[in-house]
Amino acid sequence: MSDSLPTVGILGGTGKEGSGLALRWAKNGYSLIIGSRTPERAAQAAEDLRAKVPGVNVRGADNADTAREADIVILTVPHEAQLATLEGLKDQLKGKVLVDATARVDWRKPKPPEGKAAARMAQDLLGPDVRVVSAFQNIPASALVRPETKLESDVLVCSDDPEARAEVVRLAEGAGMDAYEAGGLDNGIVVEGLTALIIIMNKRYKSNACGIRMTGVVK
Amino acid sequence: MSDSLPTVGILGGTGKEGSGLALRWAKNGYSLIIGSRTPERAAQAAEDLRAKVPGVNVRGADNADTAREADIVILTVPHEAQLATLEGLKDQLKGKVLVDATARVDWRKPKPPEGKAAARMAQDLLGPDVRVVSAFQNIPASALVRPETKLESDVLVCSDDPEARAEVVRLAEGAGMDAYEAGGLDNGIVVEGLTALIIIMNKRYKSNACGIRMTGVVK
Numbered sequence: 001m002s003d004s005l006p007t008v009g010i011l012g013g014t015g016k017e018g019s020g021l022a023l024r025w026a027k028n029g030y031s032l033i034i035g036s037r038t039p040e041r042a043a044q045a046a047e048d049l050r051a052k053v054p055g056v057n058v059r060g061a062d063n064a065d066t067a068r069e070a071d072i073v074i075l076t077v078p079h080e081a082q083l084a085t086l087e088g089l090k091d092q093l094k095g096k097v098l099v100d101a102t103a104r105v106d107w108r109k110p111k112p113p114e115g116k117a118a119a120r121m122a123q124d125l126l127g128p129d130v131r132v133v134s135a136f137q138n139i140p141a142s143a144l145v146r147p148e149t150k151l152e153s154d155v156l157v158c159s160d161d162p163e164a165r166a167e168v169v170r171l172a173e174g175a176g177m178d179a180y181e182a183g184g185l186d187n188g189i190v191v192e193g194l195t196a197l198i199i200i201m202n203k204r205y206k207s208n209a210c211g212i213r214m215t216g217v218v219k
Numbered sequence: 220m221s222d223s224l225p226t227v228g229i230l231g232g233t234g235k236e237g238s239g240l241a242l243r244w245a246k247n248g249y250s251l252i253i254g255s256r257t258p259e260r261a262a263q264a265a266e267d268l269r270a271k272v273p274g275v276n277v278r279g280a281d282n283a284d285t286a287r288e289a290d291i292v293i294l295t296v297p298h299e300a301q302l303a304t305l306e307g308l309k310d311q312l313k314g315k316v317l318v319d320a321t322a323r324v325d326w327r328k329p330k331p332p333e334g335k336a337a338a339r340m341a342q343d344l345l346g347p348d349v350r351v352v353s354a355f356q357n358i359p360a361s362a363l364v365r366p367e368t369k370l371e372s373d374v375l376v377c378s379d380d381p382e383a384r385a386e387v388v389r390l391a392e393g394a395g396m397d398a399y400e401a402g403g404l405d406n407g408i409v410v411e412g413l414t415a416l417i418i419i420m421n422k423r424y425k426s427n428a429c430g431i432r433m434t435g436v437v438k
Contacts, residue, residue, distance in 0.1 A: 110402075112409045140435065152434035156416065183329075183419040190331045190412030197375065197409050200402040201436060209435035215371035216359065216428035217420060 005174065009033040009070025011063045011085060012077035014045040017101060020144025021074065021136065022049055022058070024175035027147050031057035035066030042066075052147075067092035072171065074099045074136070075122070082118060086125055094129045097164045098122065099171070100188075101136040103195035110199040117188035119158070133159040133168045134188030137195050139177070140209040153211025155179035158187040180214055224393065228252040228289025230282045230304060231296035233264040236320060239363025240293065240355065241268055241277070243394035246366050250276035254285030261285075271366075286311035291390065293318045293355070294341070301337060305344055313348045316383045317341065318390070319407075320355040322414035329418040336407035338377070352378040352387045353407030356414045358396065359428040372430025374398035377406040399433055 008025050010018045013034035022032050026049055034049070036042035042060025049058050067073050067089045073096055077085050082102045086093075102118035105111070116124075119134035126132060135157045143149050155172040157179055159165040165181050172179035182191070194212060201210045227244050229237045232253035241251050245268055253268070255261035261279030268277050286292050286308045292315055296304050301321045305312075321337035324330070335343075338353035345351060354376045362368050374391040376398055378384040384400050391398035401410070413431060420429045 112406060143435070180420060181423055182416045183423075187331060187412075187416055187419070190409060190416055193406075193409030193412060197401045197406055200406070201399055201433065204400050204402075205436045205438060207435050207437065211434045212431045213434050214420065215430045215432050216362070216426050217424045218426065219424060 005030050006071035006171070007031040007033060007069070008171070009035055009066040009073045011035045011066055011073060011075045011089075012081070013066070014041045015076055015078070016141040017136070017139070017144070018074070018076035019045055019049070020141045021076065021175065023052060023147055024144060026053040026056040026058060028174050028176065030174065033066045033070050034058060034060045035063040036060065037063060064089060064092055067096070072097050072099065072167070074101060076101045076136070079104045079118065083121060083125055086122055090126055093126060097131045097133060097167060098126065099133045099135050099168055103137040103192040105192060105196045105199065107199050110196040112193035112196050113189065117186055118192060119188040120185050123185055131159065131161040131164040132185060133157060133161070133164050134185055134191060135168050135172065135179070137191050138198060138211055140211055142208045143211075151177045152213060153177070154213050156182040156191050158182050158185055158191065160185045178213070180217060224249050225290035225390070226250040226252060226288070227390070228254055228285040228292045230254045230285055230292060230294045230308075231300070232285070233260045234295055234297070235360040236355070236358070236363070237293070237295035238264055238268070239360045240295065240358075240394065242271060242366055243363060245272040245275040245277060247393055247395065249393065252285045252289050253277060253279045254282040255279065256282060283308060283311055286315070291316050291318065291386070293320060295320045295355070298323045298337065302340060302344055305341055309345055312345060316350045316352060316386060317345065318352045318354050318387055322356040322411040324411060324415045324418065326418050329415040331412035331415050332408065336377075336405055337411060338407040339404050342404055350378065350380040350383040351404060352376060352380070352383050353404055353410060354387050354391065354398070356410050357417060357430055359430055361427045370396045371432060372396070373432050375401040375410050377401050377404055377410065379404045397432070399436060
């Protein structure tokens with residue numbers, strides 16, 4: 001990766017969260033590859049993004065090409081599809097940073113997930129040649145898609161690789177978010193659990209954009 | 220409990236977190252009972268509080284008397300002492316709301332706790348006659364003890380009893396904090412995990428008062 005901005009590949013980039021993130025990076029000058037199981041849907045999502053952000057360098061691809069050709073890869077598929085999606089991408093992801101936004105939470109029946117962090121499962125599956133980072137689980141898609149809205153939710157970034165962690169903090173900041181390093185990959189379970197609490201609070205307080213911000217931190 | 224402010228009893232009220240909370244309630248007109256295993260230390264803490272907040276209605280007691288005589292009881296003992304402290308107080312706590320601030324986190328080696336929420340363990344021990352609420356795990360003692368400082372950390376309140384949950388939200392607000400209902404008691408595990416992440420971020424960012432605030436919520 002050169003000093004210029006990395007090309008961001010988004011696996012499941014046609015979904016709400018993925019396309020919301022893509023919009024934010026596009027607005028900030030990043031090149032993008034929108035990945036999907038269905039290349040036609042990816043191409044359509046790329047076209048939609050170009051309509052919103054004229055001049056953006058974006059194209060659609062299947063998930064395998066997206067993983068192979070991007071400098072840094074974001075996973076935003078539904079949690080049920082997380083491991084199956086990654087299973088087929090081990091070779092393409094070798095040597096890369098994979099940012100896993102998976103939260104194992106059922107929005108219809110939200111509760112904190114138990115056991116390992118989703119991103120730890122991804123790391124176990126992909127092996128040591130891929131540097132997995134957990135991030136973006138809590139960013140409300142409803143806010144992402146309104147690019148004029150300043151994002152009020154902070155990104156907590158967990159990874160066992162300090163360099164990858166710092167890189168993803170910069171990437172989140174590059175999309176206009178505040179981001180903080182929050183330790184090792186296993187800590188992702190807390191951020192996933194927060195996703196459950198945020199869904200519960202959205203219901204309780206009739207919101208669709210609950211989130212959390214850090215306080216008391218000076219970077 | 221009448222319409223007037225409840226008398227708050229704090230088990231382990233001589234510790235940093237407990238005495239910080241006591242100071243906040245005292246400043247806001249609540250009557251207090253400071254509980255300790257050692258009544259002399261509790262009496263001393265009550266005297267210290269009177270020196271800081273002249274006219275406050277506060278006294279020290281052992282934990283059993285504190286549990287029996289307070290309208291609402293807060294547990295702020297070190298996590299290693301949580302269940303042993305409660306074991307001896309089943310009878311005194313009957314019919315009451317117990318607010319458990321326990322986070323099963325070792326500040327020297329912080330990581331998210333696994334298994335049941337600490338407050339769920341308390342509920343299992345105390346049985347259905349006590350309404351356990353999880354709250355206050357994340358409020359930095361370093362901020363609590365400076366009463367002129369507006370608290371920037373929000374309180375997430377979890378309980379299976381909606382009435383008790385709402386009551387503890389009011390109690391936190393009565394101490395000058397913003398507080399939110401965050402669902403059932405099992406969700407406390409997420410708030411405990413946040414305590415671990417906050418300790419990690421305190422270290423990473425050289426702070427002693429990291430915390431979280433909710434965004435996107437209108438109450």
